[in-house]
Amino acid sequence: MLNNMMVGQFFAADSIIHKLDPRIKLLLTFVYTLLMFFIESMFIFTFNILAIIMVYKLARVPLKILIKSIKRMLPILLISAGINIFLIQGETVFKFLGINITKQGLCMVSTMIVRIICLISGMLLLLYTTSPAELVAAIEKILKPLKIFKVSPEEIAIMFSIALHFVPVLLLEAERIMNAQRARGAKFDSKHLKEKLKAYITIVIPLLISTSNRANDLAIAMESRCYHGGENRTRFKILHYSAYDLYALLISLLYVLLLLIFNKLDFFKIVM
Amino acid sequence: MIQFHNVTYTYNFNTDTCKDAIKNINLKILPGEFLAIIGQTGSGKSTLVEHMNGLKKPTVGEVFVSGQDIWQKKFDITKVRFKVGLVFQYPEHQMFEQDVFSEIAFGLRNNGIAETKIESLIFEALDFVGLPHDILNSSPFDFSGGQKRKIAIASTIAMQPDVIILDEPTAGLDPYSSELLLKKFKDYNKNKGKTVILVSHSMEEVVRFADRVIVMHNGEIKMEGEPRKIFTKVEELNEMGLDVPQILKVFLELRKLGFPARADIYTVEEAKQEFFRLKNLTKGGKSFVK
Numbered sequence: 001m002l003n004n005m006m007v008g009q010f011f012a013a014d015s016i017i018h019k020l021d022p023r024i025k026l027l028l029t030f031v032y033t034l035l036m037f038f039i040e041s042m043f044i045f046t047f048n049i050l051a052i053i054m055v056y057k058l059a060r061v062p063l064k065i066l067i068k069s070i071k072r073m074l075p076i077l078l079i080s081a082g083i084n085i086f087l088i089q090g091e092t093v094f095k096f097l098g099i100n101i102t103k104q105g106l107c108m109v110s111t112m113i114v115r116i117i118c119l120i121s122g123m124l125l126l127l128y129t130t131s132p133a134e135l136v137a138a139i140e141k142i143l144k145p146l147k148i149f150k151v152s153p154e155e156i157a158i159m160f161s162i163a164l165h166f167v168p169v170l171l172l173e174a175e176r177i178m179n180a181q182r183a184r185g186a187k188f189d190s191k192h193l194k195e196k197l198k199a200y201i202t203i204v205i206p207l208l209i210s211t212s213n214r215a216n217d218l219a220i221a222m223e224s225r226c227y228h229g230g231e232n233r234t235r236f237k238i239l240h241y242s243a244y245d246l247y248a249l250l251i252s253l254l255y256v257l258l259l260l261i262f263n264k265l266d267f268f269k270i271v272m
Numbered sequence: 273m274i275q276f277h278n279v280t281y282t283y284n285f286n287t288d289t290c291k292d293a294i295k296n297i298n299l300k301i302l303p304g305e306f307l308a309i310i311g312q313t314g315s316g317k318s319t320l321v322e323h324m325n326g327l328k329k330p331t332v333g334e335v336f337v338s339g340q341d342i343w344q345k346k347f348d349i350t351k352v353r354f355k356v357g358l359v360f361q362y363p364e365h366q367m368f369e370q371d372v373f374s375e376i377a378f379g380l381r382n383n384g385i386a387e388t389k390i391e392s393l394i395f396e397a398l399d400f401v402g403l404p405h406d407i408l409n410s411s412p413f414d415f416s417g418g419q420k421r422k423i424a425i426a427s428t429i430a431m432q433p434d435v436i437i438l439d440e441p442t443a444g445l446d447p448y449s450s451e452l453l454l455k456k457f458k459d460y461n462k463n464k465g466k467t468v469i470l471v472s473h474s475m476e477e478v479v480r481f482a483d484r485v486i487v488m489h490n491g492e493i494k495m496e497g498e499p500r501k502i503f504t505k506v507e508e509l510n511e512m513g514l515d516v517p518q519i520l521k522v523f524l525e526l527r528k529l530g531f532p533a534r535a536d537i538y539t540v541e542e543a544k545q546e547f548f549r550l551k552n553l554t555k556g557g558k559s560f561v562k
Contacts, residue, residue, distance in 0.1 A: 179327050180366040183358040184427060185350060185382030202378070205368035209413070 011128040016244055017059035018129045022138035024245045028252050029126045035256055036119050039263050045114045048259065052121045061128045069124055070117060077116060081109045136161040137239055154229030162218070170211065177206045273435060273467050274301040274324050274356070279333035281319055293319040294491045297333070301435075304465045306458065308478040308499065311488030312513040317471050318361075320488065321437045324469070325356035338434075354383045357433030361440050363424035364417065373408040376427045383431060397430035400456055418449050425453070429460075435467040436460070442477065454481055475517040479503060479538040487512065500536060519543050526550075 012018075017025075039045060056063055090104035130138075136157050143153035182188060186199040276299040284290045294316040301307055301324075311317045322328040323335050326342050326349040334341050342352050357379075360366065369375035376394045385393070398405055401422040407415075412423050425441065438457065442450035454470075458481050461468040472478055478485055479499045487495035487502060489512045495502055503509070503516045506524065515521075517538050523546065526533040531550060537543050 176360070177366055179322065180358075180360045180363065182327060183325060183353055183360070184366075184379035184431075185353050186378075187350070187382065202366075202368050206366050210365055 009127070010131050011061050011065065012131075013060040013129075015058060015060040015129070017055065017125070019242070019244060020129075020248055021239055021241050021245045022130050022134040023141055023239065024241070024248055025126050025130055026135070026138045026142060028248065029122055031252070031256060032122045033119060035259060036115055036122070039115070039259060040111065041263060042111060042114065044259055044262055045111070045118060047262075048118055049114075049121075051255065052118065052125070055125060056121075059125065059129050061125070065128070066121055066124060070120060073116075073120060077113055081113055084112065085109045132161065132164040133237065134239075136164070137235065137237065141239065152229060154233065158229055166211075166214070169214075170207065173210060174203055174207055177203050273303040273338065275299070275336040275339075276323070277334045277336070279323060279330040279335060281323065281328055282331040285331055292491050294323075294488075297493060299486070299493065301467060301469065303434075303467055304461070305467055306461045306481055306483045307467070307469045308482035308485040309469065309471045309488060310473070310475070310478060310485060310514060315488040315512075316491040317488050318439060319491075321358065321439060321469065321471060324435070324437055325358050326352045327358070350382075354379075354431055355433055356435040356437065357428040357431055358437045359425055359428050359439060359441055361443060362421075363428075364420035367412045367420065367424060370411060371409050372412050372423055375412045375423060376430050379427055379431045393430045393432070394426075397426040400429050400460070401426045402452060402456070418445050421445060422449075422453070433466070435469065437469040437471070439471045440473065441470070442472075442474070450477075457481070475503070475515055476519075476538075479517050487514065500538065503538065504536070 036048075039048070053063065056066060085101060085105045086099050088102055088105035088108055089100075090102035092100040093103050093106065094101055127135075139160060140153045140157035143151070143156055146153055178186075178188065181199065181202045186202050187195050188199045190196045190199065276297045279297040279299075280295050281293045282290050283293055297320065309317050309320065319328060323330060324337075326335070326337075329343055335343065337352050337356060340347065342349060367375055369378065373394065376397055377390050380390050380393060394408070395405060398407075403419065403422055403426065407423075412420060415423065421441075421444075428436065436457070441453060441457075445453070454477060457468050457470070460466050470477070470482060482499050484497065485495075485499045485502050486493055487509070494512065495505065495508070503520060506516050506520075509516060516524075519537055519540065519542075520535070522543070523533045523537045524535060527535060532553065533550060534546055537546050
């Protein structure tokens, strides 16, 4: 049951996108995220969605997984859309429960939803096509300049990778504790909110205790193997740029320019 | 008491990674029996016992508890959980309350038992696991691993279930406590006529305490019967990654060396007598060693 909570888990496949250098992917995702905030036209968003679908095809990640993840975010999307739609002033289109629904409101909310979907799909693509180990290596490289401020990128990276590594472990543990409490009659499916919350506390406390114990054990294990990040520590996988990374950069650059120009021109802007 | 009818459970049903944890299980557990379940790690023992109190819903087949199909619509599954108590592996990891009293009372309160009755049930449970009564106000986290285990077991025992399932209750306990605990469960079984189901890796425990044993392998029940009969099939057990009691192995080796030893020695007491018998046989200066 708790397995369903996993969103954005690495999807192993043999594709060009998977082979790209994680640093490039991280950078491109960052640029893409920024780009999405500059775009206002519905038409360009539609175009962007088509482009995303193409990249997913290229990455051999089934769209089914993406749609499932987006579906899970739907409640959050709808709540924020619901709030916005009542708050924006302008030309009234129709009335709902005595509140004016405006043309501007509808327009803004629809762009917002599409924008968030575009953002989610982009970030998920990074997670689907990059293994946690690669991601951590990339973050470590990117954070290198922080050394000037006496921040150790290695330590940040190791914390990050430990956190990622323990997500499935903790999920399993949570499920085990949940079953144990259920066996003692805990009411997780209760219809009373109070009872339900009470039941969940019986998972949270044991989980916190076991997590801190685990962290302690892990620290001792690392220490006894003389772990230290940074200086003289070599990597199992060394990152290399390839020709594909260059192509990916160029294509993306073109794409960004194209979208920005279209957006500026206002040429295709369709006002709803 | 508990009946399995063609039960199959598939993990990740309807996905590419689906896998049958247990396959086509038909099983009848009688009231008042002491049943042991043995099998290699990953053979489906835990999945099997999680079906017995409705923690897992079979993908195919039905589970009956006291003749009631527990997954029938409108049937309140929580009733089964109070009737069939399940003590998980390392039950001390499930503790969360501020004091031992509330910890043990958790199940009882969930069951809606009156506060006035709870106290006496808790005392009874403490006596069962052999803990003193004055610990009730201390935090359950202040105790040693073994004591925590006893507190956790007491919290299930306090509910006085008709069936109690123990998933490796003695793992990580010292031999003395293990022995004591299992004897208590045998008493619970004998004197109160309750059903006890023990999942164990210790063949010694199985042969000493169980009336019947089930051997699981790759999600199926491969053998079933009295422990003493099951352990005569040494080779078959070895093929499934299982062993026979250590003492039996000694006598099997002795037989290989040519001694006319019995091949059904399971306990220290039996071993002692057999050694005396062999000693008397060799008194005439006869040597059995080839």
